[in-house]
Amino acid sequence: MITFRQIYHLLRRNIINQRRGCMRFARMILSFLLILFFLPAAAFGGCPISIPEILSSVETGNAWDVAVAGNYAYLTDRDAGLFVVNIEDSASPATVGTLGTPDEALGIVVQGEYAYIANASAGLQIVDISAPSDPQIVGSIVMPGSPAVADDVAVSGSYAYVANLYQGLEIVDVSNPVSPTLVKSVSLPQYSASVAVSGSCAYVACRLSGLEIVDVSDPLTAHVVGVASIPGANDVCLSGAYAYLTDDAGLRVVDVSDPAHPVLVGSIETPGFASGVYVSDPYAYVADSFLHLQILDVSDPTSPAQIGSSNTSSFAENVIVSGSVAYVACSWGGLDLIDVSAPSSPFVVGSQSFPDMSSDVVINGNYAVIASSFTLVIEDVSDAANPITVGWISLPAPSTGVAVSGSYAYVADYDWGMLVVDISDPSAPDGAGMLATPGPAAAITTAGDYAYIACEGAGLVVADISDPVAPQLAAVVDTPGIASGVTMAGSLVYVADQAYGMHIIDVSNPLSPVMMGSVETPGLALDIAISGSTAYVADLFSGVAVIDISDPASPIFLHSLEIGAYATDIAVLGSQAYVLNYGDLIFLDISDPVLPVSLGSLGLGDELYGIAITPQYLYVTGFGYLRIVELCKNPILETITLLAPANNAVLPAAPTFSWIVDGGSRNAFSVEFAVSPGGRIWSTFEDLHLVITENFWTMPAAIWNRIPSGIWIYWRVQGTDRDQTAHVIIPSEEVWRFRKE
Numbered sequence: 001m002i003t004f005r006q007i008y009h010l011l012r013r014n015i016i017n018q019r020r021g022c023m024r025f026a027r028m029i030l031s032f033l034l035i036l037f038f039l040p041a042a043a044f045g046g047c048p049i050s051i052p053e054i055l056s057s058v059e060t061g062n063a064w065d066v067a068v069a070g071n072y073a074y075l076t077d078r079d080a081g082l083f084v085v086n087i088e089d090s091a092s093p094a095t096v097g098t099l100g101t102p103d104e105a106l107g108i109v110v111q112g113e114y115a116y117i118a119n120a121s122a123g124l125q126i127v128d129i130s131a132p133s134d135p136q137i138v139g140s141i142v143m144p145g146s147p148a149v150a151d152d153v154a155v156s157g158s159y160a161y162v163a164n165l166y167q168g169l170e171i172v173d174v175s176n177p178v179s180p181t182l183v184k185s186v187s188l189p190q191y192s193a194s195v196a197v198s199g200s201c202a203y204v205a206c207r208l209s210g211l212e213i214v215d216v217s218d219p220l221t222a223h224v225v226g227v228a229s230i231p232g233a234n235d236v237c238l239s240g241a242y243a244y245l246t247d248d249a250g251l252r253v254v255d256v257s258d259p260a261h262p263v264l265v266g267s268i269e270t271p272g273f274a275s276g277v278y279v280s281d282p283y284a285y286v287a288d289s290f291l292h293l294q295i296l297d298v299s300d301p302t303s304p305a306q307i308g309s310s311n312t313s314s315f316a317e318n319v320i321v322s323g324s325v326a327y328v329a330c331s332w333g334g335l336d337l338i339d340v341s342a343p344s345s346p347f348v349v350g351s352q353s354f355p356d357m358s359s360d361v362v363i364n365g366n367y368a369v370i371a372s373s374f375t376l377v378i379e380d381v382s383d384a385a386n387p388i389t390v391g392w393i394s395l396p397a398p399s400t401g402v403a404v405s406g407s408y409a410y411v412a413d414y415d416w417g418m419l420v421v422d423i424s425d426p427s428a429p430d431g432a433g434m435l436a437t438p439g440p441a442a443a444i445t446t447a448g449d450y451a452y453i454a455c456e457g458a459g460l461v462v463a464d465i466s467d468p469v470a471p472q473l474a475a476v477v478d479t480p481g482i483a484s485g486v487t488m489a490g491s492l493v494y495v496a497d498q499a500y501g502m503h504i505i506d507v508s509n510p511l512s513p514v515m516m517g518s519v520e521t522p523g524l525a526l527d528i529a530i531s532g533s534t535a536y537v538a539d540l541f542s543g544v545a546v547i548d549i550s551d552p553a554s555p556i557f558l559h560s561l562e563i564g565a566y567a568t569d570i571a572v573l574g575s576q577a578y579v580l581n582y583g584d585l586i587f588l589d590i591s592d593p594v595l596p597v598s599l600g601s602l603g604l605g606d607e608l609y610g611i612a613i614t615p616q617y618l619y620v621t622g623f624g625y626l627r628i629v630e631l632c633k634n635p636i637l638e639t640i641t642l643l644a645p646a647n648n649a650v651l652p653a654a655p656t657f658s659w660i661v662d663g664g665s666r667n668a669f670s671v672e673f674a675v676s677p678g679g680r681i682w683s684t685f686e687d688l689h690l691v692i693t694e695n696f697w698t699m700p701a702a703i704w705n706r707i708p709s710g711i712w713i714y715w716r717v718q719g720t721d722r723d724q725t726a727h728v729i730i731p732s733e734e735v736w737r738f739r740k741e
Helices: 004-015
Strands: 063-069 072-077 081-086 094-099 108-111 114-118 124-128 136-141 150-156 159-164 168-173 181-187 192-198 201-206 210-215 223-229 235-239 242-246 250-255 263-269 276-280 283-287 293-297 305-310 316-322 325-330 334-339 347-352 360-364 367-380 388-399 401-405 408-412 418-422 430-435 443-447 450-454 460-464 472-477 485-489 492-496 502-506 514-519 524-531 534-540 543-548 556-561 567-573 576-581 584-589 597-603 608-613 617-622 625-630 639-644 649-651 656-662 667-674 696-698 712-721 736-740
Touching: 063 108, 063 316, 063 334, 072 108, 072 325, 072 334, 108 150, 114 150, 114 159, 159 192, 159 201, 168 192, 168 201, 192 235, 201 235, 201 242, 210 242, 235 276, 242 276, 250 283, 283 316, 283 325, 360 401, 360 408, 360 617, 367 401, 367 408, 367 608, 367 617, 367 625, 388 408, 388 418, 401 450, 408 443, 408 450, 443 485, 450 485, 450 492, 485 524, 485 639, 492 524, 492 534, 534 576, 543 567, 567 608, 576 608, 584 608, 639 712, 656 667, 656 712
Parallel strands: 150 192, 276 316, 360 608, 401 443, 524 567, 649 736
Antiparallel strands: 063 072, 063 325, 072 081, 081 094, 108 114, 114 124, 124 136, 150 159, 159 168, 168 181, 192 201, 201 210, 210 223, 235 242, 242 250, 250 263, 276 283, 283 293, 293 305, 316 325, 325 334, 334 347, 360 367, 367 388, 401 408, 408 418, 418 430, 443 450, 450 460, 460 472, 485 492, 492 502, 502 514, 524 534, 534 543, 534 567, 543 556, 567 576, 576 584, 584 597, 608 617, 617 625, 639 656, 656 696, 667 712, 712 736
């Protein structure tokens, strides 16, 4: 397995310039490796470091920063805004107030009766917190420049100092909180991620340059006086004559007694990705991403030493300490309260967390693999009436799609591309690899040695996953719209491209995909299901668009079936299609492919996101839940229809054979081959003693290499339902053929 450093630096090289990916260098960096490493045993005064279980949670879904004042913690949640949490009883924190903000709530500081929030493109938001249960925005100001992203904020006296990610430092007069006024902009190298103020200087952590020191003795004439080169700087905290910075590798200590000549005097690597830092002499507390909270002894700033650590509910983003409690903002878990009275053995005393949305699901044997916001969750669904969570792993960004091939799950993780998770042990999924994609990864499917990823503005990305630990970019096909959905049938990939409809791409040679045909739909194409020569598109605002794909080079839009305005996902099995329309599951009869008929609907709750289907059950994900819908009890296997490789295909490499079935609850298959329609049969069951339980099988290279080039090989699939008393053998409806190049 590749090391954390190799994985991280691979990611860093590929996506440092991605959209918004540079915020603290990451939206959420590498939390998907939550279980990849464990902290080594250590001792301080003979006492081993303790990593106890978390006792309780209050979730926010995407916590970013935290400030503490009196009996309250003020937590920013990138997606939801501000949460005010009563921390009087550390073991039972409780949310008492919330406030939505115009954009992503990032850095926060509290002074007096006001909270100051860095609110991304919405600039600085000033919030009256005199009534903690009813926080109210009383003033705001947008930052100058384009793009302008307020990433962090510090307040000193009558001024707020805002880290404007792409521009530098903005100084705002907040003497009148209702009417803040910009008084000075100081241009700095990208990316200004964090700011702290001490005395007459502001200290800015810049991703590209390091520590920028700005003289603010006169805010109207603020200017840079010194720089300490620490590329990758994420956060900064001042204590005495020292600035403490986190960067990609750990903690750096800079002597700033002479602001014009800062000097790096000490450093220590942390086991994870050092994100936030807070110093309360003689200790520094580091929010260390997937390796949680690290406690460092900095009594000698030139030689910091790790003395303790504590587990957190998820990806530790920022930290502040008040008294004997550390308050950690965890991107997926919310707010964790950790007793640090004994720094060598801290322990979690309470936490506050909030639910996440589940965006996609795929069924793998007896397990449902769910892309659930910042988590990949594995549910045992062998007893459909009582699904059980058996494993999970944290992810660095909101997951939007998932596919499974063999022992690996391939996750479309939006800003962070494709993540590969080893699920060979469902109870302990393990980060295995990653691939940065040129655009946000929205949806994914796999076939053989390749993954096909819908990457919004970048189009279709083809990834070589022959080595799951080190996936490689194989090809990119740009599409004119926003690629949001992807499905595959045979050697063709179908991409839902929102306002530009559907595109058909030939991937018979995955290294050189070819755009074959396109067709517009009335709404926004989000997802596609294929049945024979017809494509059914979940077409937002329009319903279901029906498209004739008998000629892939010239697909024809036939008509739309109006089922509601919010069709977002679709699946097909046999003669029925199933469509998610906001909170409803819509059933369609597609026995006449060009004239589907609505059979009715089933309300499943608000905001349905993902759907997977087996002959017996539908699995639907929504905001914080998985719904399992029984379709029929022990249906009988009736038909097997071949899908890929396409009939008469000429293949350059070992193919993945796939098929769809109508009926059956626990099917088993065999793929059979012959050199002539009536010739001697070679069978995966008889000759390899292999029972195939999925609707696909990839031919091993050892077998492929024995097939001579230029001759036609005929193939079919046979199957049986193992739940039936009489094991009736059902052959595929057709016999297809292929030829090796």
